[in-house]
Amino acid sequence: MSGNQNFSAESDPRNRPIGIFDSGIGGLTVLREIWKALPNESTVYFGDSGRYPYGTKSHDNIVQFSLQNMRFLLSRNVKMIVIACNSASAHAGDEVRRQAGVPVIEVISPGAEQAAALTRNGIIGISATRATVTSGLYESAIREAADRMIAVGENREALRNLSVLPVACPLFVSLAEEGYWNHPATKMIAEEYLSDIREAGADVLVLGCTHYPLLGKIIGEVMGPETILVDSGASVAQKVRQTLFETGLSRSETGTISYQFFTSDDPEMFEHRAGPFLGGGKPSGTRFVSAESFSEGVKP
Numbered sequence: 001m002s003g004n005q006n007f008s009a010e011s012d013p014r015n016r017p018i019g020i021f022d023s024g025i026g027g028l029t030v031l032r033e034i035w036k037a038l039p040n041e042s043t044v045y046f047g048d049s050g051r052y053p054y055g056t057k058s059h060d061n062i063v064q065f066s067l068q069n070m071r072f073l074l075s076r077n078v079k080m081i082v083i084a085c086n087s088a089s090a091h092a093g094d095e096v097r098r099q100a101g102v103p104v105i106e107v108i109s110p111g112a113e114q115a116a117a118l119t120r121n122g123i124i125g126i127s128a129t130r131a132t133v134t135s136g137l138y139e140s141a142i143r144e145a146a147d148r149m150i151a152v153g154e155n156r157e158a159l160r161n162l163s164v165l166p167v168a169c170p171l172f173v174s175l176a177e178e179g180y181w182n183h184p185a186t187k188m189i190a191e192e193y194l195s196d197i198r199e200a201g202a203d204v205l206v207l208g209c210t211h212y213p214l215l216g217k218i219i220g221e222v223m224g225p226e227t228i229l230v231d232s233g234a235s236v237a238q239k240v241r242q243t244l245f246e247t248g249l250s251r252s253e254t255g256t257i258s259y260q261f262f263t264s265d266d267p268e269m270f271e272h273r274a275g276p277f278l279g280g281g282k283p284s285g286t287r288f289v290s291a292e293s294f295s296e297g298v299k300p
């Protein structure tokens with residue numbers, strides 16, 4: 001799962017890699033969906049584990065980190081940037097889009113659209129980091145998605161009477177990183193975080209953090225079989241595919257592709273923790289990079 005970039009073959013913009021970043025390893029749950037949906041595309045993944053977590057950081061810090069991550073990925077000649085972190089998407093999505101000069105995909109709108117499409121009673125729970133919850137972006141994205149559906153003739157009462165219930169679940173991130181996917185402690189904490197949303201009758205719960213899909217089994221047990229869990233990874237990958245197609249950037253070659261990994265922390269630790277987030281398999285050849293050094297301009 002590694003490889004060296006062949007820049008000569010990349011003078012054609014279509015053959016350049018897709019860049020993906022997250023605060024650490026959570027975004028790998030999005031990367032694995034991109035690999036599944038687009039097996040002919042090369043990728044460069046950057047996990048900012050040295051500055052993880054983002055979900056507890058201020059707006060200004062998240063914007064600054066995200067712009068540095070963007071500049072690093074641009075220095076790797078990427079043709080598109082996927083912000084595979086809800087906290088970064090919520091706080092820095094607009095700014096990254098404004099500055100990137102390549103198409104930018106964030107992870108909030110696809111999840112919001114899915115939630116609006118799936119709800120039957122209009123009660124939608126959002127589980128996310130504190131930074132994502134305080135941004136209020138999921139709530140507005142779900143309401144906008146519902147309005148668009150109504151505008152094209154969807155006549156569901158639920159779309160007109162939405163009740164969006166966000167809850168910050170900061171400990172879920174550490175539990176996922178620690179491998180507590182099926183642990184009684186996770187169940188206890190999930191019960192504590194989610195019981196109000198369950199009692200309110202939510203029929204959809206958005207997993208609004210790219211770490212949370214690893215806790216899906218326990219979250220599902222706590223919410224009960226009537227609640228649909230929305231993990232936006234697959235719809236983000238479809239959005240990537242659609243955008244590549246619409247912008248004429250789908251890869252034109254069928255030759256060798258490369259999967260590159262970078263981290264701002266210890267590469268060995270990154271690789272050790274990454275496997276389960278990728279759904280098995282383990283990255284290799286991960287290189288260290290300090291994203292802080294990409295604070296001004298785009299390095300060649």
Ligand code: DGL
Pocket residue numbers: 022023024026027052053054055056084085086087088129132173208209210211
């Ligand atoms: N993966 C990040 C997200 O989707 C959360 C982890 C963090 O707090 O950095 O928001």
